[in-house]
Amino acid sequence: MASFRQRASARGVSRDVLDEAFGRAAFQPRIIELDRRQPEFSRAIWGYLDSAVSDTRIRQGRDKLATYDGIGREVEQRYGVPRTIIGAIWGVESNYGSNFGSYETIDALATLGYDGRRSRFAEEQLYAALEILANGDIDRDRMRGSWAGAMGHTQFIPTSFNAYAVDEDGDGRRDIWNSIADVMGSTANYLKSNGWQRGSTWGREVVLPPNFDYAQAELDTRRSTATWRQSGVRAVDSRGLPSFESASIIAPAGAHGPAFLVGPNFRTILRYNNATSYALAVGLLSDRLAGQPGVYGDWPRTLASLSRTDIKEMQRLLNELGYGTGTPDGIMGPNTRGGLRAFQRASGMTADGYPTHELLRRIRAAAG
Structure with a gap:
């Protein structure tokens, strides 16, 4: 902290902000334990989706969207991002605010900057957190989140907060901890700024033709919906195939499970969290919050995951x-x-x- 204070002061951070941030900051050994922990067994995609898109989460999400219907509609109109997508990210990131973390962000980032795998990244986030304090969006005691430094209902890291958070309720502060309007507006602004296409869906489950070449089931293989249709890809229900100029096929369980046609908005969700399982969970949960059906295909639940x-x-x-x-x-x-x-x-x-x-x-x- 002593050396960082010197570097921050040289960058123009005021003594008052540094005193507020580090006056009682403390090393957190538990954070280092979590940072170094790499699970031996990865979670199967169906296990992850069972939790992320559970009946309980769908019910809670619909209740939340009903409670904040007016805010959700205003945000959807302003940014072009469906409120069900915002609700899905909210649900997956923090279970609608019930679990966005209790670690003090300054302590977490200072700990990771001192003794973490990504010290340079943590220090960059710590500078951004100081900027948040200087701007008065939140005070130090309420700036809390995950052990890795992600904050608030939809888990913004500090640099993302500074780039995309908005004061949706007009109270002069960007508060993703306590203002649901700011949470929804900031999340929508993030997606819009990263390429969300108004009026288009994220993707849809599809049926692949016999003898499909699974080498084509990669996100960097992109073709129009019309081209995929000509190759034999078809819809699973009466909604048909969404119209994309640039779409990919993903098959998270290979030939053993369901496949999906995903478009530009799926790639935008990946900008929020670069994991296919995460983006798929957000898309599927959004569909369920909107009253659409779940996955038709069966997952290969009898297959054990490799370590x-x-x-x-x-x-x-x-x-x-x-x-x-x-x-x-x-x-x-x-x-x-x-x-x-x-x-x-x-x-x-x-x-x-x-x-x-x-x-x-x-x-x-x-x-x-």
């Missing part, structure tokens, strides 16, 4: 077999899916790039 150690072994063996996946890191990314698909094709299997225990056994056998 990070299993995936590292799979990556290492695929590399040895000549199916390059990059440096083994235990994370399923495009390179690993590509290597898996190449192995599956060579083995006469459906090349969907989805890791299973049976597939790992086959790779082990092939590697001898």
